[in-house]
Amino acid sequence: MKTALVTGATDGVGRVVATRLAAQGWRVLAHGRNQQRGEQLAREIGATFLKADLSSLSEVRRLAELVKAQTAELQLLINNAGIGSVGDRPGRHESADGHELRFAVNYLAGFQLTHLLLPLLKAGAPARIVNVSSAGQQAIDFDDVMLTRGYSGGRAYCQSKLAQILFTFDLAEELAGTGVTATCLHPATYMDTTMVRRAGVKPWSSVAEGAEAIMNLALSPSLQGRSGLYFNGINQAQPNPQAFDLDARRRLRTLSLELTDLAGQVT
Numbered sequence: 263m264k265t266a267l268v269t270g271a272t273d274g275v276g277r278v279v280a281t282r283l284a285a286q287g288w289r290v291l292a293h294g295r296n297q298q299r300g301e302q303l304a305r306e307i308g309a310t311f312l313k314a315d316l317s318s319l320s321e322v323r324r325l326a327e328l329v330k331a332q333t334a335e336l337q338l339l340i341n342n343a344g345i346g347s348v349g350d351r352p353g354r355h356e357s358a359d360g361h362e363l364r365f366a367v368n369y370l371a372g373f374q375l376t377h378l379l380l381p382l383l384k385a386g387a388p389a390r391i392v393n394v395s396s397a398g399q400q401a402i403d404f405d406d407v408m409l410t411r412g413y414s415g416g417r418a419y420c421q422s423k424l425a426q427i428l429f430t431f432d433l434a435e436e437l438a439g440t441g442v443t444a445t446c447l448h449p450a451t452y453m454d455t456t457m458v459r460r461a462g463v464k465p466w467s468s469v470a471e472g473a474e475a476i477m478n479l480a481l482s483p484s485l486q487g488r489s490g491l492y493f494n495g496i497n498q499a500q501p502n503p504q505a506f507d508l509d510a511r512r513r514l515r516t517l518s519l520e521l522t523d524l525a526g527q528v529t
């Protein structure tokens with residue numbers, strides 16, 4: 263049986279994706295933060311709920327250990343958990359480790375989790391990594407990555423979402439020849455989810471539409487072996503040009519390895 267880890271499976275599009283994977287016979291490891299909704303989902307779809315708050319790097323490490331206790335192989339990792347431009351508290355916040363919160367949860371946690379789980383993905387190859395990004399993208403300011411100046415929730419969100427894309431492109435190169443691919447996408451615009459409702463935006467698209475786009479990258483036979491791609495929905499698209507800036511990618515990678523204590527462990 264193939265095994266998938268879906269982060270942020272307790273709500274929104276992640277919940278629908280986890281449900282669809284389980285219905286298609288996958289063993290699903292469903293990550294989330296909310297215990298009650300996690301347990302309910304696990305009962306509903308026959309998944310294993312793994313609880314972790316991704317705003318803490320030690321929690322991300324613990325999540326990787328929980329996954330390793332469940333399985334020696336992964337065929338699919340969907341980094342989906344995230345905070346929107348309007349979170350549950352207004353203003354700039356920091357993670358447990360002192361990093362800007364959206365950068366930490368939306369990007370850095372996925373970066374760290376993916377690297378910690380690479381041995382399982384390689385063991386499970388052919389395997390896919392899908393990073394759920396967004397069309398909302400803003401170039402990373404390497405002089406102030408943590409946005410201590412000119413902060414807004416929207417800017418923090420868009421920067422973290424572009425960071426996921428830089429990471430995906432970098433990872434695709436790193437994983438060439440291993441049988442593990444990495445792709446990323448904007449699932450759909452303003453789906454009817456908690457994140458969008460919290461922002462006070464009238465939803466434009468259904469959660470089903472976004473789930474379909476994620477499932478396409480996760481399972482489509484036409485994408486077998488294809489890596490380093492960005493999709494808008496079900497169509498390949500062009501992200502912000504910074505995604506093709508090799509110097510920006512190197513800087514982000516170096517910073518991320520340092521912040522996650524992975525420098526020296528990952529070549």
Ligand SMILES: NC(=O)c1ccc[n+]([C@@H]2O[C@H](COP(=O)([O-])OP(=O)(O)OC[C@H]3O[C@@H](n4cnc5c(N)ncnc54)[C@H](OP(=O)(O)O)[C@@H]3O)[C@@H](O)[C@H]2O)c1
Pocket residue numbers: 269270271272273274275276294295296297299314315316317341342343344345346367394395396397448449450451452453454455456457458
């Ligand atoms: N909604 C859209 O229109 C849209 C558009 C483009 C991209 N996206 C992307 O799609 C992904 C899913 O968004 P959504 O709209 O489905 O969001 P959502 O309904 O708000 O769900 C967010 C999920 O992320 C989890 N999460 C949030 N903060 C967390 C933390 N600190 N630690 C662990 N888990 C955390 C939540 O867990 P709990 O519920 O357990 O707290 C929940 O499962 C995000 O990456 C988002 O950026 C969404």
